[in-house]
Amino acid sequence: MRDQAETVAIDMKVMNETDKAYCLSATGARRDSVWLPKSQVTIEDEFAVRSSHVVHVPVWLAEKNGLV
Numbered sequence: 001m002r003d004q005a006e007t008v009a010i011d012m013k014v015m016n017e018t019d020k021a022y023c024l025s026a027t028g029a030r031r032d033s034v035w036l037p038k039s040q041v042t043i044e045d046e047f048a049v050r051s052s053h054v055v056h057v058p059v060w061l062a063e064k065n066g067l068v
Contacts, residue, residue, distance in 0.1 A: 007042075007056040008068055014049050024055060026067060034065045 015033045016023035022041060025033040040061055044054040062068045 006059045008059050008062050009044075009054050009056050010062065010067055011052055012055045013052045014043070014047070017049060022055075028052075034067070036061065036065070 010026060012024040012026050013028045014022055015025050015030055017038075020039075021035045021037050022043075023033050023035050024041075036055075036057065040058055042056040044056070047053065057067060059068070
């Protein structure tokens with residue numbers, strides 16, 4: 001059984017956000033973006049929409065969304 005606490009750090013651009021989710025893109029293109037729940041991800045530095053950040057995503061969620 002996989003450790004649910006395992007995360008992967010990915011450099012991503014925050015494209016948009018709602019109360020419950022971030023729209024993130026590894027390429028900076030909206031067509032490549034994915035919506036990830038805020039409850040599952042951590043953004044390392046001071047958050048700003050349209051900026052690149054290191055985002056920590058659980059491995060299972062990154063795999064499910066094709067990020068790794």
